[in-house]
Amino acid sequence: MTIHDLRTRHGDASDGNADQVGGRLSRVDGPAKITGAAKYAVEQQLEGLAHAVLVESTVPAGKVHAIDTAAAERAPGVLLVLTPDTIPPLKTASDWFGTPPPDVPYCPLARDIAFSGQHVAAVVAESFEQAVAAAALVKVSYDEAPAIADLSDAKAGDGIPIDMMTKEWGEAEAAFAAAPVRICAAYNTPREYQAPMEPHGLIAVWQGDRLTVWEPSQWLDGMARTYAEWFAIPFENVRLVSPYIGGGFGSKALALSHGAVAASAAKMLGRPVRLVMSRPQTFTGYGGRAATRQTVTLGADRDGKIQSIVHRGVNETSMDGMWVEPLGSVTSIMYATPNFSSKQNVVRVNSVVPGAMRAPGENPSAFGIESAIDELAYEVGIDPLEIRLRNYAEQDPHARKAWSTRQLREAFAAGAETFGWSKRSAQPRSMRDGNQLIGWGVAAGTYPVRxxxxxxxxxxxxxxxxxxxxxxxxxxxxxxxxxxxxxxxxxxxxxxxxxxxxxxxxxxxxxxxxxxxxxxxxxxxxxxxxxxxxxxxxxxxxxxxxxxxxxxxxxxxxxxxxxxxxxxxxxxxxxxxxxxxxxxxxxxxxxxxxxxxxxxxxxxxxxxxTIATPLSHTDGDYSRHSWCAHFIEVRVDEDFGTVRVSRVVSALDSGRLYNPKLAESQWKGGIIMGIGQALLEEGIVDRRHGRIVNNNLADYLVPTNADIPDIEVISVGIPDLHSSVLGGKGVGELAIVGVAPAIANAVFHATGKRVRDLPITLEKLI
Ligand code: MCN
Ligand code: MOS
Known part of the structure; x- marks a missing residue:
C-alpha cells in the first residue's frame, strides 16, 4: 500500500484551501503511520537476515585488556563475533563539514575506552534472541584508568576556550562595574536525551561493492557519504533508505559506529544484517544535549535599561570528540545593550560525545538570559514583560543589521492579551488557589533561519x-x-x-x-x-x-x-x-x-x-530569525513542592506558515519538550562508574499527556522573503526555546524561590 492509497480527505472549508500552501491539510502520511502500513527501517523482511547485538564497555576510561569470545562463539546460532581484532579496518571518514580525514584506519569497535557504554564487540547470530544470549557470554577485561565523570568532577577543570564563540563589543566589564543595578547568577542544564520513540538501528545489505542501508536518517546524502568513505566505495554505490522515521530530534543526522559494525558484518557474512539499539544503548550510542553551565551578569539602570551583559559558558564534550553547544547565541541578540562580552569553554569528560538536540545552543542559552532578565525585573521592580519591551533590540545588536522580520513585540502583545497578563499581581507568592501557589512567567525565544x-x-x-x-x-x-x-x-x-x-x-x-x-x-x-x-x-x-x-x-x-x-x-x-x-x-x-x-x-x-552552510542567517543586509514569547502558568503544591504547568499561551513568528495546522503541531511539540526539560529530564551520572544510570524511559522521564495542559499557540508571523522562497521561517525548533525559563520564572513568581538548575524538581523547592 502506498501513502496515496491510504489518503483520505482532511480538513474542512474553514481551514483554507488544503490544496495550496497555507492551507490546513492533515498529515498525508498520518493514515499509513497509524494503521501500521508505514514500514520503518528495521521492519524490512529480507531473506537470510542475520541479527547483530552490541557489547559495550562497562568502564568509563582505560583500555580493553582482553576479550574472551570462546563461549559466545560456541553459543547456538552464532555466526560471527566481532572485536577490534577481528573486524576489518575501515577508512576514516570526513567530518560533517567535509574536512578531509586523516589517512588512518577507523575501527568502530574500541580498544581505547573513552566512556562507559562504548561499543567494544558485537555478536551476529541467526536470531535476535541468540545474539542477545551470546553477547552476554563475551567476557571483556579492562585496564581501567581514572575517569572524569562529569562537569562537576573536581578533575574537570575550566576546560578549553573556544575562541570562535567569543562575541564582544563595548566595555562590558567596566560598564557592569559602573552600573547602578547588578545581577549575577549561574544557570545549569543537565545532560538531556532526544529519546525518539523509534530507537536507532539499521539493516545493511551488500550486492558486490554496492551497499544498501535501511536506516532512520535526518540526512540520507550525508550518511551515504560517510558509509562510502568508510568502505572506500563510490558515493553512488551507497543507497540509504528512510521513508518513515519515528522521531529524531537531532540524533539521526549522522552515520554512527553501530552502522559501521552492522555494514561490516553484512559484508563479512554476505548476508543482510540487522542491528537495533536497545533503549539503554540509545543513551550511550550517541550523544544527547550537552550539560551546560552559564554565568550571566547584567548591569542596568534603575529603570531596567541594560548597560552591560557579561556571559560565560561551559559545556561538556567527550574525550574523543568535540561538541560545542553555542551558549551565547540568544544572549547576544535578544536585548539591546551597548556593552557585551560572551565567552565559552568546553570541558572534556568521559561521556559519549554530545550531539544536536532540538535547538542546540539557543535552548540552554535562552535559559540563562531569559532567567537573568526576569531576576533583573524583580530587582528593579518592573513587570517582566515591560522590562523586555524596554530593552527591545530594534536591530541585531551583534551583527548590527536590520532584522528581516521580527514580530516579537506583536508576539508579546498577542500572548499577553490572550493569557490575561494584565491581571497578574506583581508580588511573588501573591496568587493562590487553596494550597496551590500560582505563578505566571514569561520568556522569549528565538531560532536563526538557516x-x-x-x-x-x-x-x-x-x-x-x-x-x-x-x-x-x-x-x-x-x-x-x-x-x-x-x-x-x-x-x-x-x-x-x-x-x-x-x-x-x-x-x-x-x-x-x-x-x-x-x-x-x-x-x-x-x-x-x-x-x-x-x-x-x-x-x-x-x-x-x-x-x-x-x-x-x-x-x-x-x-x-x-x-x-x-x-x-x-x-x-x-x-x-x-x-x-x-x-x-x-x-x-x-x-x-x-x-x-x-x-x-x-x-x-x-x-x-556536508553542513558547510553556504548561506549565513546574517548574509547581506539582514539578520533572519524566528521569534516567540511564552506565557506560562504553574501551580506549585505548597506542601509537596510539586510543579504542574496549568496553562500555556505562546505567540510565535515563523514568517509565513506553509501549513498552519502542522506548524501549530510542531510548536506544541516543542513546548511539550520544553516542559519536559523544565520539570523532568535529567541524565543522572553515577560518578563512581562514570555511567548514565537512568538509561531507559521509566527512569529518564519525558512528559506524558497527564503532564501537559491545554496549549494555545498564536501565529504572529508575516511573510519574510529574505528568509525563504515562499516567505516562511523555521518552525521545528523555535518553540522549545524559552519554555524552561518561562516555567522557572513562573515558579519564582509562585514561590519566591529562584531555581537555576534544571530540572525544577520538588527537592529544589522545599
Ligand atoms: N512549517 C510551516 N511553515 C513554516 C515552516 C515550517 O508550516 N514556515 C511546518 C511544516 O509542517 C514543516 C515543519 O513545520 O514540515 C518543520 O519545518 P522546519 O522548521 O523547516 O523544520 P525541518 O523540516 O527542518 O525539521 C527539522 C526540525 C528539527 S531540526 C528538529 S530537531 C525536530 C523538528 O524539526 N525534530 C522533530 N521537529 C520534529 N518533529 C517531530 N515530529 N519529530 C522530530 O524528531
Ligand atoms: Mo535538529 S537538533 O537541528 O535536528
Missing part, C-alpha cells in the same frame, strides 16, 4: 497525477504534506493527486534536516521544479500540433483543479491526462533546485553531503 540548498524532481504522469521526489525526509514534521501542497499549488492540481516520495538517496538530493531549514528549502525547490514542469506542460499544449489548444494560438494557458484552459475562458478545457494523451506524451518530468545557476557537480556534492 538556509541551504535542495533539489526536487516533479513528474506529471499520464493519468494526470503528480509525483514529487526528494532525498529529504519526514520524521514527523510534515514534509510529505507541505511538499504535496506546494506542488499542488504550483501546478494547479488537487493535493490528493500528488504523491510525495521521500527518504531514498537515489532521489534528487537534499542536505541535512537540521536547524529547522528543510521546509523553507524544499518548498522552494519543489516550487521551482513544479514551475518548470508546468512550463513544459503548457508549452506542449500550445505548440504540439496534436493539442486541442494548438488552433487557439494562445501564448499562455492556465491549470486549475487539474484542468487546462485558456485564461480568457474561450476554447477547450481538458484534464491534464486528456492533454497528455492527445499529444502522445507518457509523462513530463522536471528537476528544480535552489543552487546558484553556475554550480558545478562538486559544489552540489558538497552542498548536499
Amino acid at each position: 538556509r541551504a540548498y535542495g533539489e526536487a524532481l516533479v513528474r506529471i504522469l499520464a493519468d494526470g497525477t503528480v509525483e514529487v521526489e526528494s532525498s529529504s525526509i519526514d520524521m514527523g514534521q510534515g514534509t510529505y504534506t507541505i511538499l504535496a501542497q506546494t506542488a499542488a499549488e504550483s501546478l494547479g492540481v488537487p493535493a490528493d493527486n500528488v504523491v510525495v516520495k521521500l527518504g531514498d538517496s537515489r532521489f534528487a538530493r537534499a542536505g541535512v534536516t537540521g536547524g529547522s531549514r528543510l521546509a523553507g528549502i524544499m518548498t522552494g525547490a519543489v516550487h521551482k521544479a513544479a514551475g518548470a514542469a508546468l512550463d513544459q506542460l503548457v508549452g506542449l499544449a500550445i505548440s504540439d500540433p496534436r493539442s486541442p489548444f494548438h488552433a487557439l494560438q494562445a501564448n499562455t494557458l492556465v491549470v486549475s483543479a487539474g484542468r487546462i484552459a485558456s485564461p480568457r475562458g474561450d476554447g477547450p478545457e481538458v484534464s491534464i491526462a486528456e492533454l497528455l494523451a492527445s499529444v502522445g506524451a507518457d509523462q513530463i518530468e522536471a528537476k528544480g533546485d535552489t543552487m546558484p545557476a553556475n554550480s558545478t557537480a562538486e559544489d552540489r556534492y558538497k552542498a548536499y553531503t
Whole structure:
C-alpha cells in the first residue's frame, strides 16, 4: 500500500484551501503511520537476515585488556563475533563539514575506552534472541584508568576556550562595574536525551561493492557519504533508505559506529544484517544535549535599561570528540545593550560525545538570559514583560543589521492579551488557589533561519497525477504534506493527486534536516521544479500540433483543479491526462533546485553531503530569525513542592506558515519538550562508574499527556522573503526555546524561590 492509497480527505472549508500552501491539510502520511502500513527501517523482511547485538564497555576510561569470545562463539546460532581484532579496518571518514580525514584506519569497535557504554564487540547470530544470549557470554577485561565523570568532577577543570564563540563589543566589564543595578547568577542544564520513540538501528545489505542501508536518517546524502568513505566505495554505490522515521530530534543526522559494525558484518557474512539499539544503548550510542553551565551578569539602570551583559559558558564534550553547544547565541541578540562580552569553554569528560538536540545552543542559552532578565525585573521592580519591551533590540545588536522580520513585540502583545497578563499581581507568592501557589512567567525565544540548498524532481504522469521526489525526509514534521501542497499549488492540481516520495538517496538530493531549514528549502525547490514542469506542460499544449489548444494560438494557458484552459475562458478545457494523451506524451518530468545557476557537480556534492552552510542567517543586509514569547502558568503544591504547568499561551513568528495546522503541531511539540526539560529530564551520572544510570524511559522521564495542559499557540508571523522562497521561517525548533525559563520564572513568581538548575524538581523547592 502506498501513502496515496491510504489518503483520505482532511480538513474542512474553514481551514483554507488544503490544496495550496497555507492551507490546513492533515498529515498525508498520518493514515499509513497509524494503521501500521508505514514500514520503518528495521521492519524490512529480507531473506537470510542475520541479527547483530552490541557489547559495550562497562568502564568509563582505560583500555580493553582482553576479550574472551570462546563461549559466545560456541553459543547456538552464532555466526560471527566481532572485536577490534577481528573486524576489518575501515577508512576514516570526513567530518560533517567535509574536512578531509586523516589517512588512518577507523575501527568502530574500541580498544581505547573513552566512556562507559562504548561499543567494544558485537555478536551476529541467526536470531535476535541468540545474539542477545551470546553477547552476554563475551567476557571483556579492562585496564581501567581514572575517569572524569562529569562537569562537576573536581578533575574537570575550566576546560578549553573556544575562541570562535567569543562575541564582544563595548566595555562590558567596566560598564557592569559602573552600573547602578547588578545581577549575577549561574544557570545549569543537565545532560538531556532526544529519546525518539523509534530507537536507532539499521539493516545493511551488500550486492558486490554496492551497499544498501535501511536506516532512520535526518540526512540520507550525508550518511551515504560517510558509509562510502568508510568502505572506500563510490558515493553512488551507497543507497540509504528512510521513508518513515519515528522521531529524531537531532540524533539521526549522522552515520554512527553501530552502522559501521552492522555494514561490516553484512559484508563479512554476505548476508543482510540487522542491528537495533536497545533503549539503554540509545543513551550511550550517541550523544544527547550537552550539560551546560552559564554565568550571566547584567548591569542596568534603575529603570531596567541594560548597560552591560557579561556571559560565560561551559559545556561538556567527550574525550574523543568535540561538541560545542553555542551558549551565547540568544544572549547576544535578544536585548539591546551597548556593552557585551560572551565567552565559552568546553570541558572534556568521559561521556559519549554530545550531539544536536532540538535547538542546540539557543535552548540552554535562552535559559540563562531569559532567567537573568526576569531576576533583573524583580530587582528593579518592573513587570517582566515591560522590562523586555524596554530593552527591545530594534536591530541585531551583534551583527548590527536590520532584522528581516521580527514580530516579537506583536508576539508579546498577542500572548499577553490572550493569557490575561494584565491581571497578574506583581508580588511573588501573591496568587493562590487553596494550597496551590500560582505563578505566571514569561520568556522569549528565538531560532536563526538557516538556509541551504535542495533539489526536487516533479513528474506529471499520464493519468494526470503528480509525483514529487526528494532525498529529504519526514520524521514527523510534515514534509510529505507541505511538499504535496506546494506542488499542488504550483501546478494547479488537487493535493490528493500528488504523491510525495521521500527518504531514498537515489532521489534528487537534499542536505541535512537540521536547524529547522528543510521546509523553507524544499518548498522552494519543489516550487521551482513544479514551475518548470508546468512550463513544459503548457508549452506542449500550445505548440504540439496534436493539442486541442494548438488552433487557439494562445501564448499562455492556465491549470486549475487539474484542468487546462485558456485564461480568457474561450476554447477547450481538458484534464491534464486528456492533454497528455492527445499529444502522445507518457509523462513530463522536471528537476528544480535552489543552487546558484553556475554550480558545478562538486559544489552540489558538497552542498548536499556536508553542513558547510553556504548561506549565513546574517548574509547581506539582514539578520533572519524566528521569534516567540511564552506565557506560562504553574501551580506549585505548597506542601509537596510539586510543579504542574496549568496553562500555556505562546505567540510565535515563523514568517509565513506553509501549513498552519502542522506548524501549530510542531510548536506544541516543542513546548511539550520544553516542559519536559523544565520539570523532568535529567541524565543522572553515577560518578563512581562514570555511567548514565537512568538509561531507559521509566527512569529518564519525558512528559506524558497527564503532564501537559491545554496549549494555545498564536501565529504572529508575516511573510519574510529574505528568509525563504515562499516567505516562511523555521518552525521545528523555535518553540522549545524559552519554555524552561518561562516555567522557572513562573515558579519564582509562585514561590519566591529562584531555581537555576534544571530540572525544577520538588527537592529544589522545599
Ligand atoms: N512549517 C510551516 N511553515 C513554516 C515552516 C515550517 O508550516 N514556515 C511546518 C511544516 O509542517 C514543516 C515543519 O513545520 O514540515 C518543520 O519545518 P522546519 O522548521 O523547516 O523544520 P525541518 O523540516 O527542518 O525539521 C527539522 C526540525 C528539527 S531540526 C528538529 S530537531 C525536530 C523538528 O524539526 N525534530 C522533530 N521537529 C520534529 N518533529 C517531530 N515530529 N519529530 C522530530 O524528531
Ligand atoms: Mo535538529 S537538533 O537541528 O535536528
